[in-house]
Amino acid sequence: KLRVFASLVMVLTLGACGSPSTTTSADLSPTAAEGLTLSKGNGCASCHGSNFGGGIGPTWKGLSGSQVALSTGESVIADRAYLIESIKNPAAKRVAGFSTAMPKSNLSDAEIEKIVDYIETLK
Numbered sequence: 001k002l003r004v005f006a007s008l009v010m011v012l013t014l015g016a017c018g019s020p021s022t023t024t025s026a027d028l029s030p031t032a033a034e035g036l037t038l039s040k041g042n043g044c045a046s047c048h049g050s051n052f053g054g055g056i057g058p059t060w061k062g063l064s065g066s067q068v069a070l071s072t073g074e075s076v077i078a079d080r081a082y083l084i085e086s087i088k089n090p091a092a093k094r095v096a097g098f099s100t101a102m103p104k105s106n107l108s109d110a111e112i113e114k115i116v117d118y119i120e121t122l123k
Contacts, residue, residue: 028121035118038111047100052122057102058095064120069096083116 028036039045039052047057054061058068068078071094076082085092090102107115 029117031114032117032121035114035116038107039115039118042105042107044115047102052119056098056100058098060119061122063122068093070094071096071098080116080120083119084112087112087115 039048045052047055048060049055049057052060063078064080064083066078067075068082069075073096076093082093086102087105087107090104094101105112
């Protein structure tokens with residue numbers, strides 16, 4: 001019985017120490033969870049990273065509310081309007097240091113809103 005209890009404590013402790021940047025759909029609001037699913041299903045992870053920590057495209061982690069340097073030398077705050085615009089019209093404000101062009105998506109406005117809900121959870 002003591003071994004079983006010790007094993008259970010270890011499993012619970014290790015589970016609680018998981019990476020804070022690992023977000024599962026169970027940790028999210030329903031719309032953010034749908035945004036995660038949409039992001040994975042529409043290929044966003046292929047450029048923004050499997051955990052959205054960056055790749056050939058910029059990271060989504062910590063993006064919402066941050067200052068973003070643009071290829072024009074200007075900078076913007078990554079507020080909700082910027083995130084929506086960047087998904088709808090990727091060429092409008094390109095992030096400095098990234099030369100790969102993001103393809104235009106066929107996502108609906110509602111789907112884009114859900115993806116932005118997900119992006120806003122990534123700290």
